[in-house]
Structure formats: structure tokens, C-alpha cells
Amino acid sequence: MSAVRIGADSAAGTGADGTAGTRADSAAGIGAMLVTSRSFEEYVAMFALGTADLSGTVLDCPAGASSFTAGAHRVGTRATACDIAYGNPRAVLDSLRPEVERGNRYIAAHPDGYSDRFFGGPAEHLAHRLAAAELFTHDFLARPESYVHAALPELPFDDRSFDLVLSSHLLFSYADRLDVETHLVYLTELLRVARDQIRIFPLVPTGSSARYPQLGELRELLGARGVDTTVTEVDYEFQRGGTEMLVCRRR
Numbered sequence: 001m002s003a004v005r006i007g008a009d010s011a012a013g014t015g016a017d018g019t020a021g022t023r024a025d026s027a028a029g030i031g032a033m034l035v036t037s038r039s040f041e042e043y044v045a046m047f048a049l050g051t052a053d054l055s056g057t058v059l060d061c062p063a064g065a066s067s068f069t070a071g072a073h074r075v076g077t078r079a080t081a082c083d084i085a086y087g088n089p090r091a092v093l094d095s096l097r098p099e100v101e102r103g104n105r106y107i108a109a110h111p112d113g114y115s116d117r118f119f120g121g122p123a124e125h126l127a128h129r130l131a132a133a134e135l136f137t138h139d140f141l142a143r144p145e146s147y148v149h150a151a152l153p154e155l156p157f158d159d160r161s162f163d164l165v166l167s168s169h170l171l172f173s174y175a176d177r178l179d180v181e182t183h184l185v186y187l188t189e190l191l192r193v194a195r196d197q198i199r200i201f202p203l204v205p206t207g208s209s210a211r212y213p214q215l216g217e218l219r220e221l222l223g224a225r226g227v228d229t230t231v232t233e234v235d236y237e238f239q240r241g242g243t244e245m246l247v248c249r250r251r
């Protein structure tokens with residue numbers, strides 16, 4: 001593996017908009033929204049992705065510094081990543097290591113909130129996510145056309161542009177800062193650009209192991225707008241209780 005440098009050491013995390021975050025990443029909560037580096041393998045497990053899912057076009061929104069798009073490209077999938085943070089590519093690259101370390105400190109400080117089903121412990125989590133951040137860096141620099149600066153609720157894609165849309169660790173995860181109406185508006189926009197379906201994971205807010213409390217209300221609102229939703233158990237657990245994804249399809 002080459003020696004691409006994934007971010008300078010920094011005392012502060014980076015917020016979703018590329019601004020400096022805080023170190024309030026222990027008992028008080030995760031602090032500024034993390035730009036995380038989940039791996040392709042985590043996405044395959046979190047979203048129960050099979051060969052058919054990876055044979056079409058896929059949008060990852062928000063992709064953060066995930067290596068999903070890089071890994072998908074390696075297996076021949078036409079994937080696109082988009083994120084609000086890509087408006088400042090230098091800040092994304094500089095924040096990778098500090099963000100992985102900030103997330104790692106959070107999980108090490110909250111052992112009861114995390115399962116060892118996917119990662120054997122914090123050390124394995126750190127190594128896995130740093131490797132994912134490195135893959136992301138290579139791909140982000142080599143294939144910038146696959147990384148689109150975009151901000152929900154207005155994505156710069158035509159209706160039904162992607163066979164499958166994946167959305168991990170924004171909706172439901174940050175329930176403390178996104179209300180039900182915002183969830184509905186974001187989901188509606190993700191559905192607009194999806195040809196077949198959208199999948200959202202996990203359904204538990206950060207710091208909780210119980211489902212997003214307004215999930216039933218949100219599903220009713222979606223149903224009234226002609227969207228069928230199902231909750232599906234997947235073979236992945238890192239955040240305790242985070243074992244389900246929401247699948248949404250237009251009727």
C-alpha cells in the first residue's frame with residue numbers, strides 16, 4: 001500500500017460544512033458531525049448488498065470519506081459519492097485521520113454502546129477505518145468525477161438517475177439535529193433520484209440502541225405520499241441495536 005498521507009494531526013474534528021468542530025466527543029455526545037470512513041465491506045453488510053444490487057448504478061449520499069465508491073469501482077459497479085463536505089476537498093483530506101481518531105475515541109469511551117460483531121474492538125476499528133480512509137483518498141484524487149459536491153435536500157441529479165441509492169449515518173443517526181420534517185424532505189429527495197429504491201442504515205440515533213422514536217410517524221407520512229417502506233434486519237452490527245435498514249420504494 002502506498003504512503004498517501006491521510007490528514008494532518010489536528011486537535012479538532014471537522015464539521016459537515018468543513019468547519020472546525022469541537023472535542024466534545026465523549027460523554028456530551030459525538031460533537032460536530034463526523035465525516036466518517038466506513039469501508040466497502042461495511043456497506044455490503046449494512047445494506048445487504050448482493051451481486052444484483054452492485055450491477056446497476058449506485059449513489060452513496062452522504063458518502064463522507066467512505067471507501068464504498070472506491071471499492072465499488074474495483075468490482076465494476078458504477079457508483080457515485082456525494083456529500084456537502086466535498087465543497088472543500090482540502091479540508092476533507094486534511095480531516096480524515098483526525099476524524100477517524102475522533103470517532104475511535106468516542107467508541108472507546110462508550111464500550112456499552114458498541115458490539116464486537118464486526119470489529120473485535122477499538123484497535124481493529126481504528127485500523128479498518130484508517131485503511132478505508134486511505135482507499136477513499138486514492139480514489140477521491142484519481143477519479144474526482146465520481147465525487148460530487150451536493151447538499152440535501154437538493155441533489156444535482158435528474159429524476160431516477162440511479163438504480164439504487166444508499167444513505168448511511170446521517171438520517172436517524174443525527175436525530176438530535178434533524179427533525180421529522182427534515183427527514184421527510186431528505187428522503188423525498190433521495191427517492192426522486194432513485195429508479196428503484198433507497199436504503200437507509202442504521203435506524204438508531206447515535207448514542208442510542210433503540211429505533212428512531214418517530215420512525216412510525218415518518219413511515220406513515222411516506223405512505224401517504226405513495227412510498228412503501230419496509231424495515232429489514234441485516235447481518236451487521238457495530239452500534240448496538242443498529243441491525244436494521246429502511247427500504248423505501250415509490251408505489
Ligand SMILES: C[S@@+](CC[C@H](N)C(=O)[O-])C[C@H]1O[C@@H](n2cnc3c(N)ncnc32)[C@H](O)[C@@H]1O
Nearest residue numbers: 016035036038062063064084085151152168169
Ligand atoms: C457520519 S458521516 C457518514 C458518511 C458515510 N455514509 C459513512 O457511513 O461513513 C455523515 C456525512 O453527512 C454529510 N452531510 C451532512 N449534512 C449533509 C447534507 N445536508 N447533504 C449532504 N451531506 C451532508 C457530512 O458531511 C458527513 O460526511
